[in-house]
Amino acid sequence: MNNGTPKKRVAVLISGRGSNMSALIEAAKQADYPAEIVAVIANKADAGGLETARAQGIPAHAIAHRDYASKHDHEAAVSEALHAAKADIICLAGYMRIISPEFVRQWEGKMLNIHPSLLPLFRGLHTHDQALEAGVRVHGCTVHFVTEGMDEGPIIAQAAVPVKTGDTPEMLAERVLPVEHETYACALALVATGKAVMKGGRTVFSD
Ligand code: GAR
Numbered sequence: 001m002n003n004g005t006p007k008k009r010v011a012v013l014i015s016g017r018g019s020n021m022s023a024l025i026e027a028a029k030q031a032d033y034p035a036e037i038v039a040v041i042a043n044k045a046d047a048g049g050l051e052t053a054r055a056q057g058i059p060a061h062a063i064a065h066r067d068y069a070s071k072h073d074h075e076a077a078v079s080e081a082l083h084a085a086k087a088d089i090i091c092l093a094g095y096m097r098i099i100s101p102e103f104v105r106q107w108e109g110k111m112l113n114i115h116p117s118l119l120p121l122f123r124g125l126h127t128h129d130q131a132l133e134a135g136v137r138v139h140g141c142t143v144h145f146v147t148e149g150m151d152e153g154p155i156i157a158q159a160a161v162p163v164k165t166g167d168t169p170e171m172l173a174e175r176v177l178p179v180e181h182e183t184y185a186c187a188l189a190l191v192a193t194g195k196a197v198m199k200g201g202r203t204v205f206s207d
Pocket of ligand 1: 114
C-alpha cells in the first residue's frame with residue numbers, strides 16, 4: 001500500500017469457475033488495495049478458476065478432496081499450502097465443502113465467505129430458487145466471517161437487488177453475481193485494513 005502498510009496476503013478457495021475469485025484478483029491490482037492474492041486452491045482438479053488464476057500469474061493448486069482418505073487429511077494438505085503461501089486471510093469463493101470446526105477455529109476472524117442471499121435468509125444451496133419460492137421482492141448477497149455453523153457467521157457486507165415479475169432462478173443469479181463481485185472486494189478491503197473485525201461473535205466496524 002502507498003502508506004507503507006504491508007498488504008494482507010489472501011488465499012482464495014474455489015470449487016468451480018471462480019468469477020468471485022477473478023473479481024478479487026482484479027480489485028487487488030489497484031495499487032491502493034489493501035490485499036494481494038497470493039494463492040488459489042481448488043478442491044476439484046477441473047475447477048475452471050484454476051486456469052484463470054494461472055493466466056493471471058497467480059499460483060493455483062488443485063488439492064482434490066477425492067484424493068484424500070478423510071476430511072482431516074484433505075484439510076491438512078490445504079493448511080500446508082496456505083502456510084507455504086504465508087496467507088493471512090482466506091476467502092471462500094464458491095468453495096462447496098463443509099469445513100471442519102478445527103479448521104474454522106484455526107482461521108477464526110480471518111476466513112470470509114460469500115453467499116448468494118441476504119443472510120440469515122436462505123442458507124445452503126439453491127438460494128435463488130428459495131428466494132422465488134418465498135416470494136421476496138429483494139434478494140442479494142452476503143459476505144460474512146466463517147464460523148462453525150454453515151452460513152451463520154457475522155455479516156461484513158451485503159448488497160440487494162430487486163426481484164422482478166417473471167424472474168427465473170437463472171435470471172436472479174445473473175443479477176446477483178456482479179453485485180457479489182463488488183461486495184466481496186469491498187468486504188475484503190474492510191477486513192484487510194482492520195476496519196471490520198470479528199469480536200465476540202459479531203462484526204465490529206471502525207471508521
Ligand atoms: C457464487 O454465486 C457464490 O456466491 C456461490 O457460488 C457461486 C460461485 O460462483 N457460493 C455459495 O453458494 C456458497 N454457499 P463463482 O465460482 O463464479 O465465484
